[in-house]
Amino acid sequence: MTTELSTEEKIKRAARQVFMEKGYAGATTREIAEVAGINIALTNYYFRSKDKLFDLVYGEAFQDLFRIIISVLNSELPLRDKIGQLIDEDVDFLLKNPDLPKFVMTQGYLNNENFFGMLTAKRDAFLNSKFVVQVVQAQAQGQVRNINPIELMLTIVSNVQFFFMAKPIVSRITQMDEAQYRHFVLQHKQMVKDMLYQYLFLQPE
Amino acid sequence: MTTELSTEEKIKRAARQVFMEKGYAGATTREIAEVAGINIALTNYYFRSKDKLFDLVYGEAFQDLFRIIISVLNSELPLRDKIGQLIDEDVDFLLKNPDLPKFVMTQGYLNNENFFGMLTAKRDAFLNSKFVVQVVQAQAQGQVRNINPIELMLTIVSNVQFFFMAKPIVSRITQMDEAQYRHFVLQHKQMVKDMLYQYLFLQPE
DNA sequence: GTCTATAGAGCGATAGAC
DNA sequence: GTCTATCGCTCTATAGAC
Numbered sequence: 001m002t003t004e005l006s007t008e009e010k011i012k013r014a015a016r017q018v019f020m021e022k023g024y025a026g027a028t029t030r031e032i033a034e035v036a037g038i039n040i041a042l043t044n045y046y047f048r049s050k051d052k053l054f055d056l057v058y059g060e061a062f063q064d065l066f067r068i069i070i071s072v073l074n075s076e077l078p079l080r081d082k083i084g085q086l087i088d089e090d091v092d093f094l095l096k097n098p099d100l101p102k103f104v105m106t107q108g109y110l111n112n113e114n115f116f117g118m119l120t121a122k123r124d125a126f127l128n129s130k131f132v133v134q135v136v137q138a139q140a141q142g143q144v145r146n147i148n149p150i151e152l153m154l155t156i157v158s159n160v161q162f163f164f165m166a167k168p169i170v171s172r173i174t175q176m177d178e179a180q181y182r183h184f185v186l187q188h189k190q191m192v193k194d195m196l197y198q199y200l201f202l203q204p205e
Numbered sequence: 206m207t208t209e210l211s212t213e214e215k216i217k218r219a220a221r222q223v224f225m226e227k228g229y230a231g232a233t234t235r236e237i238a239e240v241a242g243i244n245i246a247l248t249n250y251y252f253r254s255k256d257k258l259f260d261l262v263y264g265e266a267f268q269d270l271f272r273i274i275i276s277v278l279n280s281e282l283p284l285r286d287k288i289g290q291l292i293d294e295d296v297d298f299l300l301k302n303p304d305l306p307k308f309v310m311t312q313g314y315l316n317n318e319n320f321f322g323m324l325t326a327k328r329d330a331f332l333n334s335k336f337v338v339q340v341v342q343a344q345a346q347g348q349v350r351n352i353n354p355i356e357l358m359l360t361i362v363s364n365v366q367f368f369f370m371a372k373p374i375v376s377r378i379t380q381m382d383e384a385q386y387r388h389f390v391l392q393h394k395q396m397v398k399d400m401l402y403q404y405l406f407l408q409p410e
Numbered sequence: 411g412t413c414t415a416t417a418g419a420g421c422g423a424t425a426g427a428c
Numbered sequence: 429g430t431c432t433a434t435c436g437c438t439c440t441a442t443a444g445a446c
Contacts, residue, residue, distance in 0.1 A: 025228060029439080030438085030439075039413065041413070041414080041442075042412065044441060045412080050440065102310055104371075105371060119374070119378055123379075154371075155397075163359070165310045166359075166362075166363075169309065172324055173328045191356065195400060195401075199400040212430085234422060234423085244431060246423085249424075
């Protein structure tokens with residue numbers, strides 16, 4: 001039995017759902033209020049405006065993802081396992097927030113100063129992470145192919161996010177239902193890992 | 206000297222630009238008319254409604270991409286070169302239509318019957334392509350790793366599209382300007398090729 | 411805190427003059 | 429074909445009662 005949520009929390013959850021589904025322009029405060037089971041006036045009472053509510057929802061989701069990723073980047077795992085776990089965590093997160101990539105890519109949101117500052121901070125956290133040290137060291141020892149760590153990270157993300165962003169189109173083309181698609185994505189993780197390992201880790205001759 | 210465009214063509218180009226930039230919900234017929242240098246009434250005179258104009262723009266862009274891809278799939282190239290060319294053509298197309306993936310992924314467009322029919326036709330064209338025959342044959346001969354051709358194609362697309370979809374965020378994180386980002390994407394093509402070749406083509410022992 | 415009612419702006423679409 | 433003017437609608441935001 002779920003405990004009764006505060007009105008504020010109900011609005012935030014409704015906003016997350018509707019914004020993620022429709023994007024900023026496509027979402028309306030009316031629909032958010034309806035989903036939350038309250039009226040429009042209350043959304044503005046708690047969050048001042050549609051803009052501010054959007055910023056909040058968007059910022060929180062992003063923070064969550066980055067927090068997880070950076071904690072993996074700085075974990076004690078060896079490089080190979082760490083790459084595997086980055087893929088696992090990325091998939092897990094997106095299974096819970098399947099519309100986030102769409103949401104992220106769609107919004108002309110990047111002029112927002114708060115968001116820009118956050119991005120810069122995360123970039124620095126990445127560059128100073130244990131992960132980058134591990135990559136550079138392994139490359140110096142000739143164990144790992146010489147690729148820019150940022151390009152590597154982006155390649156990992158690329159191979160995961162795509163299947164969430166393109167889900168509507170891919171699941172139609174492949175005629176998979178919800179459960180089948182989920183299974184496909186989980187299985188695809190292993191292919192991505194195999195591909196990256198095979199490419200990255202150089203065989204001793 | 207560009208020859209003078211017809212009003213119809215001016216509207217179509219303006220619509221392409223504005224829809225790709227803002228998405229369906231974010232775009233307004235007023236802005237399209239303004240970009241085209243005409244008034245709102247004319248957009249409706251030529252294209253009846255915002256919906257129909259959107260369908261047209263979206264459909265044409267999609268057709269262009271699929272036409273190129275399918276012609277490569279059925280070309281006479283050996284498998285390795287064909288995969289390379291799929292990557293090249295995909296990148297080339299997206300350099301000319303950088304907002305198409307965003308446009309595609311964003312729109313809750315997939316309920317449209319025309320579009321669904323088109324997708325199904327393209328899926329069949331893929332499954333019946335020379336490319337699929339080549340993959341299956343090479344797999345039967347143990348030259349290529351056993352992966353579903355659709356998953357392979359999606360992986361190729363995934364590794365290209367991402368850098369266009371995520372461009373605003375990636376170019377900010379990496380602090381690259383327009384020219385630098387273009388160079389990065391072009392260079393990244395080779396990494397994707399190397400990665401796929403390394404993974405797919407099995408070494409004879 | 412929560413509601414109803416509504417102001418004020420912007421939207422898509424069209425009527426009607428030229 | 430092209431325009432101006434405007435209708436009717438929906439949106440965000442808020443005023444004001446409870």
